[in-house]
Amino acid sequence: MAVLRKQEINHDEIINYTNSRLLEIDSSIEKIVHIEHQELASQEISIGNCISSLRLISSWDWKELFENLSSVEKILIQDPSNIYIYQDFETKNHYRKELQKLSKKYGVSETYAALKSLECAKKNTEDNSGYPSNHVGYYIYGRGKHILVNKITGKKQKENFTPPLFYYIYPILILSFLISYFLSLYIYNVEGKTVYAVLTFILAFIPAADVSISIINNIALKITPPDFLPKLELKDGIPS
Structure with a gap:
């Protein structure tokens, strides 16, 4: 009916025909329109209830x-x-x-x-x-x-704890030693004097340590996930 009204068509004949057919099944256009309005109202109420429920659910503290x-x-x-x-x-x-x-x-x-x-x-x-x-x-x-x-x-298990520094310091020392050693070996092969090689080893060790620290740090960051740090919530701020 709404479509017919919008298109400005003379719909009297259509309405009369529709009504006559609906009367055969004990119905009418008014009854159908009334039922449809009831369904729309019911749907609006249901949608409103759903929205209210969603708002209520979103306000809950799910963690708590x-x-x-x-x-x-x-x-x-x-x-x-x-x-x-x-x-x-x-x-x-x-x-x-x-x-x-x-x-x-x-x-x-x-x-x-x-x-x-x-x-x-x-x-x-x-x-x-x-x-x-x-x-x-x-x-x-x-x-x-x-x-x-x-x-x-229910079994006895000993503490298997290795200080983290063990895995950090030793690789740095070993790598620093190797870098210094190969540099001193190179100087020895070039100069042929042990004194120069020893001096090179001593002087190169600190720069080699800096290089080693950078290398080990980069490797550690890639292969070791950051450790979890337990924290306090401090809802009321930091206590004095």
């Missing part, structure tokens, strides 16, 4: 909602050091991911791994060990990880 529902989170917030509760979401999530890795590796649940980390922290609290050994993060991500693994597996 997740933490309220997480069984692992409920265990970790019992951290005896009271540090975990003040850490930011990224740090907490990193701890949870570490527990997830441990649970998959040793065939236990994440909840069980979290409970064991809490047990480790509580034990050191009772022993008056203090920070960091009374913090759950020390066992999940720190130096005490082997203690947590022992708790989970």
Whole structure:
């Protein structure tokens, strides 16, 4: 009907014919228009409700909602050091991911791994060990990880810790030595005097060390991912 009105066509005959056919099925144009208006109104209400629901959902703090529902989170917030509760979401999530890795590796649940980390922290609290050994993060991500693994597996595992500087300093020293050595060897072959070779080695060692540091730094940046640094959330600012 709306199309006919827009096109300014004499539609009386069409309407009469349509009405006569609709009467055969106990209906009319008015009834159909009324039903259509009801459907449009219903659709508008549904769309309005959907938009309102989406606005409500977008206003939720999903991080907080997740933490309220997480069984692992409920265990970790019992951290005896009271540090975990003040850490930011990224740090907490990193701890949870570490527990997830441990649970998959040793065939236990994440909840069980979290409970064991809490047990480790509580034990050191009772022993008056203090920070960091009374913090759950020390066992999940720190130096005490082997203690947590022992708790989970029930086996004794020694700490396998090599200072990071070992992997950094030694390559620099070795590379510096090699550069200085080959330079001194070249001087010896040219001049034929040991004194010149020794002096070259000594004088070249510091510049060689600078070159070695640059090379090792570039290699380290490419093959070693940056280490994660746990952080506090500090919602109320830095304490004085």
